[in-house]
Amino acid sequence: DAGVIQSPRHEVTEMGQEVTLRCKPISGHNSLFWYRQTMMRGLELLIYFNNNVPIDDSGMPEDRFSAKMPNASFSTLKIQPSEPRDSAVYFCASSPQVGRIIYEQYFGPGTRLTVT
């Protein structure tokens, strides 16, 4: 079974450009998470979806960031306009949440974003 798929794996863009990161969760998982990882701030939860509905977006840095999950097999994270401080590795993770407990998350390989 394929794991979480993210694309692109690497993205280099200039400040002010729009960036779209994509994620395909593991089939059958009903929860999806977007994270950002930097050396300074560690792994930060940006947004969490359950059954395609955003549950917690308190980690989204500002209005330049937006995330969608139009169906159970696809999600996007968009940054518009991008800034150099957005440079980080962005991870998508999915989980087979059971009831009120998130038992496990499976992470994708990440997208390394560099904004110059």
Next chain:
Amino acid sequence: TQLLEQSPQFLSIQEGENLTVYCNSSSVFSSLQWYRQEPGEGPVLLVTVVTGGEVKKLKRLTFQFGDARKDSSLHITAAQPGDTGLYLCAGGGNYGQNFVFGPGTRLSVLP
């Protein structure tokens, strides 16, 4: 906002030694997880603990969840170079609310 602290931040030991890393919070968590992350990859789940006082073993790794569900420890027996990596604890409230990761313990096991 729930926060997780991990200690030590860095740990370098010789192969064969034992070690314990800690994950602490002032908040109660519904569940707590431990992950290991290697360079260039995403974190990989090691274990989930749910019940206060729970102890789980995974080969040479022993995980414990505090009675009050505010802290956890990971003990590695006879560490091996393959144990090298970033160890992250993570937890949240009910239905994933306020899910957070700790800053991690970076472990290096020297042959």
